[in-house]
Each structure stands twice: as C-alpha cells, then as structure tokens.
Amino acid sequence: MNVLVTGGAGYIGGHMVLALLDAGHKPIVFDNLSTGFRWSVPEGVPLVVGDIGDFELVLRTLQTYQIDAIAHFAAKLVVPESVTDPLGYYLNNTVKSRSLMAAAVAAGVKKFVFSSTAAVYGNTSDKPIGEDAPLAPLSPYGSSKQLTEVMLRDVAAAHDMRYVILRYFNVAGSDPAMRHGQSTANATHLIKVAIQTALGMRSHMEIFGSDYPTPDGTCIRDYIHVTDLIAAHMRALNHLDQGGESLVVNCGYGHGYSVSDVIETVRKVSGKPVEARFGPRRAGDPVTIVADSTRIRSRLGWQPRHDDLASIVDHSLRWESMLRERNLKL
Numbered sequence: 001m002n003v004l005v006t007g008g009a010g011y012i013g014g015h016m017v018l019a020l021l022d023a024g025h026k027p028i029v030f031d032n033l034s035t036g037f038r039w040s041v042p043e044g045v046p047l048v049v050g051d052i053g054d055f056e057l058v059l060r061t062l063q064t065y066q067i068d069a070i071a072h073f074a075a076k077l078v079v080p081e082s083v084t085d086p087l088g089y090y091l092n093n094t095v096k097s098r099s100l101m102a103a104a105v106a107a108g109v110k111k112f113v114f115s116s117t118a119a120v121y122g123n124t125s126d127k128p129i130g131e132d133a134p135l136a137p138l139s140p141y142g143s144s145k146q147l148t149e150v151m152l153r154d155v156a157a158a159h160d161m162r163y164v165i166l167r168y169f170n171v172a173g174s175d176p177a178m179r180h181g182q183s184t185a186n187a188t189h190l191i192k193v194a195i196q197t198a199l200g201m202r203s204h205m206e207i208f209g210s211d212y213p214t215p216d217g218t219c220i221r222d223y224i225h226v227t228d229l230i231a232a233h234m235r236a237l238n239h240l241d242q243g244g245e246s247l248v249v250n251c252g253y254g255h256g257y258s259v260s261d262v263i264e265t266v267r268k269v270s271g272k273p274v275e276a277r278f279g280p281r282r283a284g285d286p287v288t289i290v291a292d293s294t295r296i297r298s299r300l301g302w303q304p305r306h307d308d309l310a311s312i313v314d315h316s317l318r319w320e321s322m323l324r325e326r327n328l329k330l
C-alpha cells in the first residue's frame, strides 16, 4: 500500500513510517514540521513539507503518489495549551482535518486511520472505559478530536470510505532498536519530563495536584508503549485492506499508574534521583483514565508485547540519553 502519513515527522507518526517500511509498504510523509523534524524522516521516504489544511497541495500529493490509505497523525496535542488557545486547536485539529478529508474524498482514498485520544472521554470512574461510553471531553484538545471523529464517521457514511479511529491512552517509550523516539523540544509529557529531570536537564519537576480521589492523591493514566500502539495501526490498516468495516478502538493496556508511581519507576530504572515538588492541579486533567481494551483485542487480534512500565521508561530513557549526547555534540 502507498500510505500518506500526516505528522510522519513527529513522534508517533515517525514510528508508523518505520513499521510501514518494515512491512514492505510505501510511506509518504506529509508534515509542516511545526513540532516534527526533517532529520527524523528515513532516507528514501518522500517528505512533502506542507500543511494538511492546504487542500490543493494535499490533493496533488494524494494523486501524485497514488495513495491507497491515509494515516492521520498531524495535530497539536498539549492539553493545557488547548485550554488557553482553543481556537488554535479547533483550527489545526478539526478545521484542517475537514480539508484533509475533503481532499481524500476528491482523490477517492478509501481507507482512513485516525489518531484520536482518550481525552474524548473526560472524567471517568476508576473502572476501565469502553468505546461506547458517553464522550465528555474536559479540554478543547479532546473536543477537537471528538469533532473530527464525528466528521470522519459522517464522511465515511456518505462516501466510499472506511476508517479505524484509534483512541490512544498515554503513549510513551521508543523504538526498541532506537531508530526513533520522542524528540519534541519542550515536551510536557510526564515520562519525558521525569526522565529529563533524572538526567539533570531540569533541576526539578512538578506533580500537578496531590488531592485527587486516588490512592496516593495523584492522577492515574494507562501508559502504552509506542511500538504496541503502532502494531495496532498496522492491524487497523490490514483490517481495512481486507474489507473490514469501520471501527473505533481504545489503545491502552487496561491498567493504570499514578503520577507518583511513574516518577518512582523513573528513579528505579535510571538509578538517579528525581526531585518532584507538589503543585496545584493542571487545567483540563481528568482524574483517572484507563482503557477497556477488549474490543481491539477481539476485533483486530491485537496483543500487547511491551506491557511493562519499567521497560517503557527504559526505552524512553535510552532515547533521551542519545538525544542529549547528540545535542551536546552539536
């Protein structure tokens, strides 16, 4: 398959590019390099530098490369930033996805895989959450993705298109062979921040909220290794290629860790101290989000292979150390 990977110069999309190459498909990266990196696109993989909201450029790209499927990763994704800049998030994530879908329809692309998020659920109980639960996002980021899901469903119903929507829980880790990882400057993700603190790149870090109704008072998340997440995407693509119907699936392991658990794991795996200070709650944060992953296992035959927080942290730590050495040399 010729697969257009929007956001393919970024963290998760970049892992998709590697998986497509490994499986003998042809990825074409479409990215505006706002948070992605030109250097991270493997040699020989076409990179179109542009915005997914540029209808003419997207359409030309779909036609030139005879694209069979779109894997749509391009987005802004920082929850607190979306709270202060909702218009920017609705524009980039929703309005521009509409333009991308319009180009896909115009070019006759029939398969669409979309990166959604557990943030569409909002506050959940402490039980794992299933795909049919009511959606009540707490942040403009979550809403921007929910609206895109609705649009994709309606577009697919009206045109000759099928989709898989993957609702990611918290993604971390890096390619175990260290070909790719999370390189975003100023990343705000918990595991990355804790690792940077362990490596001495930050003097300390903050724990956002200590009074949540959880056993240790900090928020609980379901952390999934990026390699398992990408395996789910490859299964989703094959499912669509074999004529499978449209699907919405959760991508998580079904159990969660608190912020304090994660920081303790980073201390253990790195063997370094991590100074963490309690601060106020952060806007837009749900208390607990853990996936019910029954559907993805039964419908796509997906089985996790890296369901181990210590190994997720180890892979992230190795990538961060490599990045740091390289940046020090530059």
Ligand SMILES: NC(=O)c1ccc[n+]([C@@H]2O[C@H](COP(=O)([O-])OP(=O)(O)OC[C@H]3O[C@@H](n4cnc5c(N)ncnc54)[C@H](O)[C@@H]3O)[C@@H](O)[C@H]2O)c1
Pocket (backbone or CB within 6 Å): 006, 007, 008, 009, 010, 011, 012, 013, 030, 031, 032, 033, 034, 035, 036, 037, 050, 051, 052, 053, 072, 073, 074, 075, 076, 077, 092, 096, 115, 116, 117, 118, 168, 169, 170, 171, 172, 184
């Ligand atoms: N990282 C997580 O924990 C997580 C969790 C749930 C969902 N997601 C989703 O996964 C996807 C990928 O996230 P990531 O962590 O790899 O982030 P990232 O910032 O590393 O990657 C996003 C990529 O999209 C590109 N991009 C953004 N807006 C664009 C536009 N308008 N046109 C063209 N390119 C554009 C960026 O340059 C970047 O390369 C996003 O859709 C995000 O919402 C991520």
Ligand SMILES: O=c1ccn([C@@H]2O[C@H](COP(=O)(O)OP(=O)(O)O[C@H]3O[C@H](CO)[C@@H](O)[C@H](O)[C@H]3O)[C@@H](O)[C@H]2O)c(=O)[nH]1
Pocket (backbone or CB within 6 Å): 077, 078, 079, 116, 117, 118, 119, 168, 169, 170, 171, 188, 189, 190, 191, 193, 205, 206, 207, 208, 209, 219, 220, 221, 259, 282, 285, 289
């Ligand atoms: O320096 C930090 C960073 C984070 N946290 C906490 O750690 C948890 C996880 O935060 P973070 O890693 O920023 O992820 P989330 O805000 O849960 O969001 C991620 O996970 C969502 C799915 O659950 C995705 O949609 C988002 O794109 C992705 O950023 C939250 O309780 C944060 O308040 C801290 O206490 N200190």
